[in-house]
Amino acid sequence: MRDPRRRSREQFEAAAIPRNRCARYIGGVPKISSPKISFPEISSSKTSSSKPASRRASLPEPSGSPQHPALPAAFAAWFAERGWAPRPHQLALLAAAQAGRSALLVAPTGAGKTLAGFLPTLVELAEGSGKGGLHTLYISPLKALAVDIARNLEAPVAGIGLEQRIRIETRTGDTPSHKRSRQVARPPHILLTTPEQLALLVAHREAADLFRGLKRVVLDELHALVTSKRGDLLSLGLARLHRLAPGLAMTGLSATVREPDALRRYLVPQVPQPAMADLITVQGGARADLRMLETGRTLPLAGHTAWQSMPAVYDLIRQHKLVLVFVNTRLQAEYTFQELWNLNDDGLPIALHHGSLDATQRRRVEAAMAAGVLRAVVCTATLDLGIDWGDVDLVINIGAPKGASRIMQRIGRANHRMDEPSKAYLVPANRFEMLECRAALDAVEEAAQDTPDPRIGALDVLAQHVLGMACAGPFGEEDLYDEVRAASPYADLTRDDFLLVLDYVATGGYALRAYERFAKILRGPDGLWRVRDARTAQQYRMNVGTIIESTTVKVRLARRNRTKPGSVLPAGGRVLGEIEEDFAETLTVGDTFLFAGEILRFEGLHEDEALVTRGPPGSDPAIPSYAGSKFPLSTFLAARVRALIADPFEWDRLPAQVADYLVQQRRRSVLPGPRDLLVETFPRANRYYLACFPFEGRLAHQTLGMLLTRRLERAGMRPLGFAANDYGLAVFGNRDLSERIGREPGFLDGLFAQDMLGDDLEEWLDESAMMKRTFRQCAVIAGLIERRHPGQRKTGRQVTISTDLIYDVLRKHQPGHLLLRAARQDAATGLLDVARLGVMLARIQGRIIHKALDRVSPLSVNVMLEIGRERVYGEGADEILAEAEAALLDEALA
């Protein structure tokens, strides 16, 4: 018998989304500016050293009588027709542009940022100052956003009567190649594109002609662009643009960030001397109406599913028009979607949106949101940024918030009018997450930000860029070095490092000069570097970009083989999306798991596809969708959580069950002070455990776990493995740790001594699987290993040679190689979070509180529950092999 709810969902998916209607709908909505109701505060500051302070006078008055000296009549009329008025920050940006200055606009969502960014361009083009040719380049982190903005520009352009005079086009990975060639030969006035496309454009042989007349670059969601290697690549592309188009002005659009100065530097050349773009800030808007969802039900000590809260979440969906339900991982999204549909007696249209789903399915969900036919969308970070697909009136964040800025960004997805409060709920999934939610509420209340620090430009990205510049045309060493240092992430690049990168690009950068005759770039008698041949340039173009996708396999619905019951045919079915190869590997035939909102039965791997059939209705998926957050807890929230725990006077602000839990912990063990590290040791089921709670995020804890395991191994404590989560970690082994710590004063201090970040770290890094993964990314970005090769089919599984082996050989024979340095630099901040661990170890010196217990404490239960759930990291491959061998022996003797 079929489950009626399942049927209703299928009907909905198949029929309820009127595709053509949505397209019209999106096209006709001017979403860029919202109606005038009240003006927000505006402040602007200019501290750029090189320019005279008197320019301040040219900014419009912050508020009061709207003057638009710079606004042409057609524009003023367009605003007036709608009953709107240009906002002060829109005019301020216009004034900066007319003075030829770069500027950063920091504003909350709903402030009309995008129109502000384009207004100067539209005004200039309307006045006819663009003689034809490319005038403005718009760059966004998402190609969908670029396409959306292009659509949204149609309304004002038509309203002002410019549609005959301004050509606006997009260029993304999906743009057909004939159109791309035409865009270079006959460029539009405004081109909307992505960082990867910019890299390709500046590496084009015609780049100099294309960009000579460029007046402005608008960088949207700049705060999101600059935090990754993508931002490094973009900064290098912008540095080239500054050189090709002297007098070019940048406009950065950003949400509120902790350090706007870093973004201001990013926008302008840092040579001949450091400089910053102007800053225009729009204050707050309405305060968000943010609460923690309290259902009165007892939450578990660990786990991320939040199933206890699902009925309450469902009720909220019923009471609102359109709800975005954010979760942290794809598996959580699948689980939440499934649970909501189990409760969905009203048959509400609830959809699912995450990065692993097939793109057409995602587009349909987005269109349905915009058309107003959905009541809720369960989504991951894929909807964090940018596009307003519909009139969202509530945001629900399930699970830990992880960072204050992240949660504010998500809240901002609701109610895109800055003068009305956004409404949002935080839904903790366990008692620790209640602490984290409380800390996040406090942070949002204070509008405190925890956006990441500015980056130091990665060397692997620079290597990619250098090859691209050789593809564009001959370059001189000195010229390119100066140009690269104009990009703020590379402002401190030494000449030696630059030359190392150049050598790497040419011949691989090996001490053994084996590849001179195969060099990719060559220096001619004129001293200029040139690309070797057209094939090398083609290889560059095929491998551009910094986003290394994890290897995935397609999930295909298989058809049952009618002639052979119980078997399936490998072809013919629909592709549902993609899953990580790592996950696919853990499946055996017959396993059921959640994907695309359905329970699927795994039928086997066929070539690079996972074949599945629909699982029996009403059954529970066998593979648990546990998965914590992939975002580590921010340092800032961690400190707040520690402070909350340490201060009993704060506990009455916590849900009673969390306060009780902390009271229990204080009774059975101890509660650490905000700067202390609590270490508990206890026996359990023939093993001995050490649990500690640094609150530094999962990545730092995994690194710490590896290092502690190493040291315990050397101390003869026979550790077997460890498990870590965002709050702490537990190491377990065969020897009594309480006894050893009691017997040997200083043992624990030695275990956590700062010098573990020296040799121990180096030694471990050498063998670390995470380090190898990091190295692989650097090797691909820097072009040592190609993702794609001319003549090969397009797939992510193209790396035919094991980067692990390359890593091993390289570190043995040339440990100082450029790519190993790049990987170590990444490790310090990325996967291993060594930098954060270092700060923590310094903090806890002399502040370790040890408690030897008879059994697991309330606090430790949380991390103990990760064992066997999270992957257990540990050492001693031979112990694993010996155990497998023993099984053979048992088999032989049985």
Add this chain to the structure above:
Amino acid sequence: MALPLKLEKTHKTPGATLAGETLAFDLSGGLWLPEHRTLVVSDLHLEKGSAFAARSGQFLPPYDTRETLASLHEAVARLDPARLVCLGDSFHDAQGPARLDVADRALIAALQDGRDWVWISGNHDRAVQDGIGGCFADTLTIGGLTLRHEPAAKPEIGEVAGHFHPVGKVAMRGRAVRRRCFVLDGTRLVMPAFGALTGGLNVRSETFDKLFPGGFTAHLIGDGRVFAIARTMLTRD
């Protein structure tokens, strides 16, 4: 755990036998035939790095040849074989010998000095027939053993081959260990690849089901010794 673990470095496993011959699986990845004082190594793939640089512009570290020869040197110094057999695909391509670095060429000459040296030809290096010392052959018979690069279609008692670069993967308690291995049933042996930049094929793939229709034991090369592991304990990639 009842089984006493011996994790100190012992280079040999308790011998397996094939066609009446004693086999010792060396930690280096070589096969030691003590009764014949013969060391067999398979799939060296020398000059693989430079082959990539020449053909596709991917500059893999040029240290693979040095690394492979260093491992071989270590095993030779320890075992002092009277005869050394390279079981095919000794070079990654036919131009490999020509691209050899002077120092690497000298290393090979030093290894060949004072012992018999046989290059069995493989699919990658069939065109290499001289100029690198030693003698060349397609198959070689040693006692009851027949040595060739690629396993024959039909199982042949006493066959020792390479070509497939077998690796085994053990997954336990959420950890996975993936290592090169010797694959053996009562009839034939497939050797692991010896080269530093050679990847591997999981022994749970169909290829090995066909080669060993009655199942096999894999001898995985650990950090300190070689471990005999039943097929049922091994997982797919």
